[in-house]
Amino acid sequence: MLLTKPRQYQPQLPDFLSLCERNYARLNRLLPADFAPGLQWGITINPQxxxxxxxxxxxxxxxxxxxxxVTAGQPISLDNFVNPGFDVQLYHDAQLAEVVRVARYRKFAPRYSYPNPQMMQPDEKRQINLLLADWLKLCISQGYNAAAVELK
Structure with missing residues (x-):
């Protein structure tokens, strides 16, 4: 039996940039025409x-x-295991949208060795951007109610 070392994950930059471009296009369908810091709005996909x-x-x-x-107008605590909250950076000149934070994790490496102390997947950066893509597809396909209000 021949034992070989498992292949290390190699990020595919064109694939990743294409994913970020699609996320930017989808996200722009949910954004109001004009927005400024402090603006917030809600999206209701269904009653839950x-x-x-x-x-x-x-x-x-x-x-x-x-x-x-959010639940009853209050953000779910970041300590909640199933909280899907994340920060997204939009690059308007390149027309890209990239997830830069999920829960308490920031600044994802393009590739992780596996296993690692944080138990990140080798393609963690790609996976979290796929999560954003899935969420955006859900919002667009199921419809939503969006109302913008200024933060106080």
Whole structure:
């Protein structure tokens, strides 16, 4: 029996950029025409699924959004295991949207060795951006109610 070393995951940049481009296009379908820091709005997919989108930062070429699951108008605690909350950085000049935070994790490496102390998947960065893609597909396919209100 021949034992071989498992192949290490190699990120595919064109595939990843294509995913980020599709996420940007889908996310723009959910964004209001004009937005500024502090603007927040809700998306209701069904009576059990409510999300709050908040514009954290706006620059000439970038915008950072926070997407959180909410219950009765209050964000679910980040300690909750199933919280799908994440931050998304939009790069308007390149028309890309990339997840930059999920729960307490920030700044994902393109590749992780496996196993690792945090038990990240070898393609963790790609996986979290696929999560955003799935969430955006759900919002678009199921419809939503969006209402914008200023944070106080």
């Amino acid at each position: 699924q409510h999300y709050q989108l908040t514009v954290l930062e706006c620059g000439p070429f970038t915008t950072r959004l926070q997407i959180e699951s």
